[in-house]
Amino acid sequence: MNVPNIEKTLNPDELFLFKDLISPHFNPNWHFHPELQISFIVRGKGTRFIADHVETFEEEDLVLTGPNVPHLWRNDEAYFNQNNNLSTRGLVIYFNSELLHSALLQKNEFYHINKLIKNSARGIEFYGETKKEIKGLLLKMEKVKGFKGILILLEIIDVLANSKNYSLLASPAYTNVLKADDTNKMSLVYEYVMTNFKSKIALEDISNMLNMTTTSFCKYFKPRANKTFTRFVNEIRIGHARKLLLQDNLNISEIGYECGFSTLSNFNKQFKSIANMPPHEYRKLFLKIKTPIS
Structure with missing residues (x-):
């Protein structure tokens, strides 16, 4: 944690880099880098952080992040048990924006690609047929090198640019204000919350961990996460609740307590605020989707 988590992924003479990442868990550190990144999760589950957006992820998660957009795919605690x-597997491409010269992006033929690059500043999640098509291209890229790899990357960018199956993740107002030493502090905060969200989290404890007063911590955290610390913790808890609601072994009250809420009323209130529907409707909706129509 003593090394700033501003990653450098490409050498000066590289335009792109493909990685097939297989490990017990993904990089647990909150970080960002100047390259764009395409990430496809082949294997693994957990919570995804893109700028100020928090959401659970599982297999076949496909996301494009733009230059210097902070991100983290944090696996569930079970993945850290020796x-x-x-195990996890992710297919990742890092590429420099110089691959697409600014003069080209101004041409009519590059309108959709220009829009894609601009939208990447908020992080973009893709779904539907786009995921299937991109997965095939990523597996194909694994087998080639050099200029052929660039051709496949350009095809991937074209597919993403023309896809209608996507959603923007970070809020429109989000801007990255993180500095080098901020990534260390924010990583500590994320690690602490992910480890302790099922129990009561005292603001004093996390403030003391960073050698701050509670007031200074709150002032520090909000502009960097684009939300209050309380809202951040509740988003983590509700993300976990969404997973549990898709199972049948716990009732809604038990899920609320399992996720760190001391009362059912507060759980219902926070869930509706974040998921835009009460937990019982969420469970009913997604169980209906999962149940095949006879």
């Missing part, structure tokens, strides 16, 4: 048999 006695489990879990």
Whole structure:
């Protein structure tokens, strides 16, 4: 944690880099870098942080992040247990924006690609047929090198640019104000919350961990996360609740307590605020989707 998590992924003489990342868990550190990044999750589950957006992720998660957009795919706690048999795999491409010269992006033929690059500043999640098509191209890229890899990357960019199956993740007002030493502090905050969200989180504890007063911590955290610390914690808890609601072994009250809420009324209130529907409707909706129509 002592090294600033501003990553450098490309050498000066590289335009792109493809990686097939297989490990017990993904990089657990909150970080950003000057390259754009295409990430496809082949195997692994957890919570995804893109700028000020928080959401759970699982297999076949496909996201494009723009230059210097902070991000983290944080696996569930089970992946950090040395006695489990879990592992993760991600297909990732890092590429420099210089691959697409600014003069080209101004041409009519590059309108959709220009829009894609601009939207990447908020992080973009893709779904539907786009995921299937991109997965095939990524697996194809794994087998080639050099200029052929660039051709496949350009095809991937074209597919993403013309896809209608996407959603923007970070809020429109988000801007990255993180500095080098901020990534260390924010990583500590994320790690602490992800480890302790199921129990009561005292603002004093996390403030003391960063050698701050509670007032200074709140002033520090909000502009960097684009939300209050309380809202951030509740988003983590509601993200976990969404997973549990898709299972049948716990009732809604039990799920609320399992996710760190001391009362059912507060759980219902926070869930509706973040998910735009009460938990019982969320469960009903997604169980209906998962149940095949006979």
